[in-house]
Amino acid sequence: MALVGLTRCDTAQNLMDSNDVCRDQRAALRSYGDYFAQDMLVGGAIGAAVGTVVGLATHQSTGTTLGLAAGGLAIGAGAGYWAAVEQKNSDTAARRRQVTSDIDAENQKIDGAQGAFNKLLDCRRQEAARLRADMRAGRVSQVDGGKQMADIRSRYDDDIALAKRIGGNIATHSANLEFANEQLKPQPYVTRHSAAIYANADEKSAKLENLRSGAVISGAAVNGSWVKVTLPRGRTGYMLASDLELQAETIARNKSRRHSSPPAAKGDPVAEGVFTNLSKRADFDDSVQVASDNKSGFEMSGG
Secondary structure (H helix, E strand, O other), X not given: OOOOOOOOOOOHHHHHOOOOOOHHHHHHHHHHHHHHOOOEOHHHOEOHHHHHHHHHHOOOOXXXXXXXXXXXOOOOOOHHHHHHHHHHOOOHHHHHHHHHHHHHHHHHHHHHXXXXXXXXXXXXXXXXXXXXXXXXXXXXXXXXXXHHHXXXXXXXXXXXXXXXXXXHHHHHHHHHHHHHXXXXXXXXXXXXXXXXXXXXOXXXXXXXXXXXXXXXXXXXXXXXXXXXXXXXXXXXXXXEHHHEEEHHHHHHOOOOOOOOOOOOOOOOHHHHHHHHXXXXXXXXXXXXXXXXXXXXXXXXXXX
8 A cells, every 4th residue: 555654754853852842742643643654454453464465456556645635535445455354254244343343443543643633733833832922021032032933833844744644644544444335335426527337347348328427326446447336227337436436525525514424324334434534534634734724823923
């Protein structure tokens, strides 16, 4: 999987500088970063062991930038996790229980990452406010205060960069869970534009019909390139993954709709859990983007 490791990306300043007053909050966020930077295994475990399965089963990986919130999940990117679920659990009921448990664990981790990120930002702004107070009281000179504020702003930028990498890796974990969800039960997809349904997973095969832009159809990802879709009267066909987007993903991007499960998910613990996961990821990405856009609080005066 295309997961961004945090160790090589973190600056030596934030890893090693014992003078960082927010080092504990930074370390807390980074611990969640370390979790999401690892491949996901069944049972909430993480690590390199899943790499063998992923190498065999995954045909496409997700990107690892904040832009994933706008671009959606990479369809079919989570085949490795599902292969491990199948290997560990012999029947559908056991697989459902396993995936549901893993979803709950992942959602708790996202909550933890969100809380750690919020506390880190609060610490940085409080640090800046204390410095301004010291400058007003004459305890710190304007020259020294300027240097210290620049250092705080730099650390804040590093915090945002860390959170963006975490957000990208959360999306990779989400792709694992969504792929499993679709294998247990096909999920609604929405066409990005007018698109063809093929008889086989091959653009050279016969075209069964064409769908208009915005049409909804039930399907399950086969790999990163194709989605197997269900047609009326029980027929099946194949559509290019690039022509489709998960309906749940489009809903989760809408702030006013993301905290109420769509009708297709209600009553299904796995589908509801995955939608909650997508919503929590969208909330995290939004909070990082807001923090990235809002650099107020680090001025030399005011606050």
